[in-house]
Amino acid sequence: MTKRFAWLRRNGPAVFGVALLVGAIYVVQREFRTLSVADIRQAMAAISPLALWKAAGWTVLAYLVLAVYDKLGSLYAGRPVSWPKSFLASFCGYSLAHNLGFAAVSGAAVRYRLYSAWGLTPLEIAKVVGFTSLTFGLGGMALGGLVLVLEPEVVPWLGSHMPRWALQAIAVPLWLIVGTYVVLSRFKQHIRLFGHQLDLPGPRMALMQTVLATVDVAVTAAIFYTLLPEAAGLTFLRFVGIYLAAYAAGIAAHVPGGLGVFDGAILIGLQPYMPAPEVIGALLVFRLYYYIIPLFISGTLFVGFEFGQRRAVLDRVTALGRGSETLEVPAIASLVALAGALLIFLGALPTKGTIIEEWAGHAAALASHFAASVVGSLLLVMAYGLLRRLTIAWGFTLFLLANGAAIAWVRGEAWWLWGAFLLLGVLVASLRAAFYRDSRLAREPLSSEALVPLMAVAACGITLALVAYGGRVSEASWWGVVFSELAPDSLRFTVGLTGVLLLVGMVRLLRPARLQPLPWDAAIRSRLAALGALAPSEADGAILGENERAGFAFLKRDGVWLALGDPGGERRDAISAIWRFRDMCERAGVDAAFWRVGRDYLRVYADIGLHAVPLPPREGEAGSYLALRAERDLESLQPLLPPEMRRGASPSHSRAA
Structure with missing residues (x-):
């Protein structure tokens, strides 16, 4: 039972996220069956210039409000920074995390790189990160409770399947949490929450x-809301309820930007008020x-900041100084995932009137339609491989992006659409490096x-190609055939099983070589010592690279x-050992950290999402670092930090009122 609970705790969020994503795909597929690109373009053209300017103004105001988060967070940490620095940290942190959502470029990781350059200690940065994360949650619970009390029926799906009083009752614990936090901040300075110590601000700061x-x-x-057309019965408060529910679903799915999940929930919530094309137009x-x-503005600012840091401190080599390099791959992986989602979107639209239908007939148009969803699905898998720096994923991605450009071209899409696939390929x-x-x-x-898995991938690809080119599918993507009641059951089963096997087979082929953690004994200890690695008398295990060098x-x-x-030994194999350790930790549901590492592999540690904290140099060495997920593991690894960086060791600051 304990093992099952541990497995559920480790994999439950991912399983729940996949379930939400599958449900979202079904909703989007169902809504897109009767749509066309022309319908969506018409809906977008109907948005008035005044509404566009208002929405732009609200967007600027939204990011200015987020900057106040960081300003208050630095005050709470006792190391206030200027308003320009607060805006830079907030804007880069939130916009990159909203879009990319990967460990190496999470909002916390970006803030660690920025604030550490401005002289804040890891503990002070941890306070800023914790403050900003908690602040958003407080607002969501406070406003969500208000919506549940006044307009509970607007919550997608739950509003029509639960009694009104039951939904209103959910507001009580939400408001209770917010109220308890504000009251506790008046009487206590520290509380323990889920094993972590939380330093409470003063009541005025908590209320702010x-x-x-x-x-x-x-x-x-x-x-x-400004981008939507007027709809009878859709008040702003009702829309806030729909928006909060959709946003919460996107966060729960662990998908960058809530892609697909947020959109599906919004479509369900606004379905009673307006047609799908108007919702999708406003959504885009x-x-x-x-x-x-x-994303593009913050990416430019962040890279410019990194170049400025390198010019200012040429001899400083830390994870911070390599931030732009570690940002590149997650950003590219996110764009590849977006390209896959775009192809899936194209695969859900009708094929009537496309160029390929005029040239090669209806069967060929259906084939391109089917291929769009297959290639899009594979690009989502490739994004997973790119994040793990796999060479084979790089090659497959180039091939699939070329296919995506060809599919968009033969379907008669605008030049900038298929050109975007080619640009991303470049x-x-x-x-490559x-x-x-x-x-x-x-x-x-x-x-x-x-x-x-290699034979399964080949067989599945051939099967899906035969299904598509045989003209035996309606205007649906490959999973659309599975859900279609018009298709024969045998075809639905064959296509569904084949599609799943294709994706699973690709994931298995992209997985790194088999992990082989070794038990700690005298033989492995002497082996590591011969390689030049630390070989203490006591340890819990050892990791070797793929070549065992x-x-x-x-x-x-x-x-x-x-x-x-x-790692001691050959450099190329040392890099594989670092990644194998990271993968092993991920499978075990724990974080990876590296103690007393040098400068040689800081780039690789940053690639796996770790932040390098300088440690006091020992006699005769140039300096070392503790590489860790600072936003999560700083407290548990504090005994390894120098005294001035530990909790309570630095001069205390007055408590924020």
Whole structure:
């Protein structure tokens, strides 16, 4: 039972997120069956210039409100920074995290890089990060409770399946949490929450948090609401309820930007008020304003900041100084995932009137339609491989992006659409050096374990191609056939099973070579010592690289496994050992950390989402670092930090009133 609970705790959020994503795909697929690009373009053209300007103004105000989060957070930490720095940290942190959502570029990781350059200690940065994260939650609970009391029926799906009084009752614990936080801040300075110590601000600061976050949620919802046409019965408060429910679903799905899940929930919530084309048109403009444009601006600002840091401190080599390099791959992976989602979107639209239908007939048009959803699905898998720096994923991505451009072209889409696929392909090709890992397909012998998924992928690809080119599917994507009541049951089963096997097979082929953690004994200790790695008398295990020419020892702690020093041995195999350790920790549901590492592998530690904290140099060494997920593991690893960076060791600051 304990093992089952541990498995559920480790994998439950991911399983729940996948379930939400599958449900969202079904909703989007159902809504898009009767749509066309012309319908959506017409709906977007109907948005008035005044509404566009108002939405732009709300967007600017929303990001200014978020800047206040960081300003108050720095005051709470006792190290206030200027308003320009607060805006830069907030804007880069939120816009990059909204769009990318990966560990290396999460809002917390970006803030650690920025604030550490401005002289804040890791503990002070942790306070800023915790303050900003908690602030948003307080606003969501306060405003969500108000919606549940006044307009509970607007919550998508739940509003029509639960009694009104039951939904209103949910507001009580939400408001109770907010009220308890404000009251406790008056009488206590510290509380323990889920094993972590939380330093409470004063009551005035706590009240300001709640009000500020409530305003933030309302202003962000106003961006979307302004872009919608007038609809009878859709008040702003009702829309806020729909928006909050959709946003919460997007967060729960762990998908960057809530892509697909947020959109599906919005479609369900607004279905009683207006047609789907008008919702989708406003949704696309909202994403452009709140996600896409800020992403490019913040990315430019962040890279400019990094270049400035390098010029100012040429001899400082930390994870901070390599921030722009570690940002590149997650950003590219996110764009590849967006390209896959776009192809899936195209695969859900009708094929009538496309160029390929005029040239090659209806059957060929259906084939391109079917291919769009298959290639889009595979691009989502490739984004997973790119994040793990796999060379094979880099090659497959180039091939699939070329296919995506061809599909968009033959369907008669605008030049900028298929041109975007080609441009993304050029960007991916330019980062060849960033993908330095071999998958099990390239590294291991062609064993039965590797041969089975390889044959499955080939068979599935051929099967789906035959189904598409045979003209035996209606105007639906490959999963649309599965849900279609018009298709024969045998065809629905065949296509569904084939599609799932294709994706699972690709994931298995992209997985790194098999993990082989070794037990700690005298033989492995002497082996690591011969490689030049630390070989203490006591350890919990050891990791070797894929070629067994590099390795290191590690200790198991609660929630984090700590590697002891840099890997010793051949550099290329040392990099594979670092990644194998990261993958092993991910499978075990713990975080990876590295103690007393040098400068040689800081880029790799940053690639796996770790932040390097300088440690006091020992006699005769140039300096070392503790590489860790600072936003999560700083408290548990504090004993390894120098005294001035530990909780309570630095001069105390007056409590924020």
